Amino acid sequence: MIRSRKFLRILIAVLSITVLFISMSVFASETQEAVKEAASMSTTPWWVWPLVLFVVTFVLGILAVLGGVGGGVLFVPIVGGFFPFNIDFVRGAGLLVALAGALAAGPGLLKRNLASLRLALPVALIASAAAIVGAMIGLALKPNVVNILLGATILFIVAIMATAKKSDFPKVPKPDNLSQSLRIMGIYREESIGKDVEWQVHRTPQGLALFIIIGIMAGMFGLGAGWANVPVLNLLMGAPLKISVATSKFLLSITDTSAAWVYLNQGAVLPMIVVPSIVGIMLGSMIGVKILARAKPKAIKWMVIGLLLFAGLRALLKGLEIWE
Amino acid sequence: MTEDRKKASEEQLAYAAVLNKGMWIGLALLIVTFIIYVSGILPSYVPIEKLSEIPQGSKVPYWGMRAHELNEAFNIPTGWGWVSLAGKGDYLNFVGIAILGGLSMVCYIVILPILMRKKDTSYVVIAALEVAVLLLAASGILKAGGH
Numbered sequence: 001m002i003r004s005r006k007f008l009r010i011l012i013a014v015l016s017i018t019v020l021f022i023s024m025s026v027f028a029s030e031t032q033e034a035v036k037e038a039a040s041m042s043t044t045p046w047w048v049w050p051l052v053l054f055v056v057t058f059v060l061g062i063l064a065v066l067g068g069v070g071g072g073v074l075f076v077p078i079v080g081g082f083f084p085f086n087i088d089f090v091r092g093a094g095l096l097v098a099l100a101g102a103l104a105a106g107p108g109l110l111k112r113n114l115a116s117l118r119l120a121l122p123v124a125l126i127a128s129a130a131a132i133v134g135a136m137i138g139l140a141l142k143p144n145v146v147n148i149l150l151g152a153t154i155l156f157i158v159a160i161m162a163t164a165k166k167s168d169f170p171k172v173p174k175p176d177n178l179s180q181s182l183r184i185m186g187i188y189r190e191e192s193i194g195k196d197v198e199w200q201v202h203r204t205p206q207g208l209a210l211f212i213i214i215g216i217m218a219g220m221f222g223l224g225a226g227w228a229n230v231p232v233l234n235l236l237m238g239a240p241l242k243i244s245v246a247t248s249k250f251l252l253s254i255t256d257t258s259a260a261w262v263y264l265n266q267g268a269v270l271p272m273i274v275v276p277s278i279v280g281i282m283l284g285s286m287i288g289v290k291i292l293a294r295a296k297p298k299a300i301k302w303m304v305i306g307l308l309l310f311a312g313l314r315a316l317l318k319g320l321e322i323w324e
Numbered sequence: 325m326t327e328d329r330k331k332a333s334e335e336q337l338a339y340a341a342v343l344n345k346g347m348w349i350g351l352a353l354l355i356v357t358f359i360i361y362v363s364g365i366l367p368s369y370v371p372i373e374k375l376s377e378i379p380q381g382s383k384v385p386y387w388g389m390r391a392h393e394l395n396e397a398f399n400i401p402t403g404w405g406w407v408s409l410a411g412k413g414d415y416l417n418f419v420g421i422a423i424l425g426g427l428s429m430v431c432y433i434v435i436l437p438i439l440m441r442k443k444d445t446s447y448v449v450i451a452a453l454e455v456a457v458l459l460l461a462a463s464g465i466l467k468a469g470g471h
Contacts, residue, residue: 045376046376049376050362084376084385084387084388085388086388086390086394088391089391096421096424099424099425100351100424103346103347103427104347106340106347107340107341107344110339110343111332111336113331116336117335117336118333121454122450125450125453125454125457128454128457128458128461132457132460136467139391143390181446182446182447186329187329187330196330253428254454257427257428257429258457259461260425261425261458261461262461264418264421264422265402265403265466266402266467267391267392267394267395267400267402268391269421270387271357271361271414271418271421272361272387272414274417274421275354275355275358276358
């Protein structure tokens with residue numbers, strides 16, 4: 001019985017990924033065909049693209065939850081690599097996808113005291129200011145340069161995901177002066193061990209400095225930044241894993257807001273791309289959470305890593321004009 | 325004392341409450357306005373079917389162009405210029421997007437008086453600076469590149 005359930009889960013995951021790959025391949029070739037067309041009209045009706053985008057982002061939403069990554073990090077390289085949209089609009093949509101997810105999760109995480117406002121506010125100030133700079137740099141760069149840098153970043157994220165360790169309750173022997181003066185500390189109920197966990201942080205100046213880089217990258221690529229937020233909050237600053245994950249998710253609602261405004265003001269937001277993506281990812285995430293509640297499929301994490309590796313290589317090769 | 329510390333602070337709960345309401349309003353508006361857009365109830369500024377067309381002399385469809393190229397092609401205003409087009413199906417969607425984008429700023433403004441009452445000076449400064457950063461980003465003053 002357990003085996004058959006496990007098999008079913010793996011089958012669902014494999015099917016989801018197969019559908020994703022097939023859609024991507026079909027529409028990548030479709031795009032190439034369209035480019036070859038000399039005629040001024042594309043043969044693909046306009047409504048096909050938002051529909052396919054909705055289906056793909058729905059699958060991405062499921063995979064993102066199961067793989068433990070944010071939707072934005074999957075969205076930008078995959079949609080940027082396999083859809084006919086310019087990377088400007090994909091990054092604008094990526095930021096809004098990550099923003100919508102963070103806004104939806106934020107209230108619950110704050111109320112349950114898992115996301116800490118005292119930890120998030122100083123970090124958000126640094127990261128959101130840096131994200132504006134990142135967005136301006138990103139929109140000024142040529143698309144092939146963006147794709148090369150995006151590809152390299154995605155491959156770096158793959159390396160982090162494959163190798164980084166996480167610490168449920170990091171030891172913080174002595175909080176630093178800055179975190180003490182800002183009173184960045186807290187206590188939360190850890191249901192898995194049935195105990196209240198007190199937490200504090202250290203190395204705050206170093207952490208804040210890293211958030212400058214994280215903010216710039218988030219704004220430049222429209223990726224969201226959970227992949228970088230969590231290791232810095234957890235491994236460097238010593239916040240417990242649950243606090244780090246929750247605070248990181250909430251943090252995106254502020255960081256991505258500032259970058260999203262820059263994209264919006266520069267006309268790099270197309271509702272035709274944004275709305276199906278937000279709805280698709282959010283519905284997919286809801287299904288993903290239901291599947292996740294039954295099991296923790298580690299295999300999915302590796303599939304997501306594989307998917308990111310493929311998308312990262314695609315962006316890199318597209319930027320280098322090897323795989324047009 | 326420990327029980328108190330386990331609970332979310334007053335400002336955290338206030339932030340969460342505003343975020344929750346604003347998020348649902350923004351998302352609902354986004355979906356409703358998108359339905360209006362694709363159903364053609366309101367005419368679009370850039371005709372919906374045009375986006376996937378490949379213009380003469382170009383190798384890519386309109387939505388494959390860089391943002392500034394698309395803006396030039398359709399004479400689309402940047403910054404807050406979209407407000408004057410909010411009566412059009414496509415730009416009506418920007419109302420929901422702007423609500424989602426402005427939500428964090430509203431949340432910060434809501435918690436500022438609470439932080440002031442608590443005499444939490446450092447966080448009052450941080451929150452005020454964040455409002456300034458978000459206002460700057462939203463203002464449209466900042467321009468990217470030399471386009």
